[in-house]
Amino acid sequence: MELDNDISAFLSGKSEQTLSLFNHFVSEYQKLVPITIHPAKTMIGIANSHRRIAWITQLGKNFIHVVFPFKQEYTDNLCFQKIAQVPVDSQQFNHHFRMFNVEDVNEEVLEFMRMAFEDK
Secondary structure, eight states: OOOOOOHHHHHHOOHHHHHHHHHHHHHHHHSSSSSEEEOOOOSEEEEEEESSSEEEEEEEESEEEEEESSSSSOOOOSSOSSSOOTTTTTTOEEEEESSGGGGGGGGHHHHHHHHHHHHO
């Protein structure tokens, strides 16, 4: 995967584990739907043609942290460690997913990745 300088700056100095997780997550998303990657000041946005569908908010020593914004809570799941309603936008619920292994992107997570792309 070819990265622009802004993304490379985010990934600079990260562990091989973290880089592997980042690359795997992006690759799996690209298999599902067309996405683009957009670095912001403090996070990396994943977008479809008209809006951000997920954010990589943390590149830890051995994990990546991803936030999926949905219009409702999806409490019946095994993959999200936290779900929080955005205070200024009562129509958005951020679903927090922490990936430690490539296997963490399982069928359940893939379905939420699809849903984030389709959520209007």
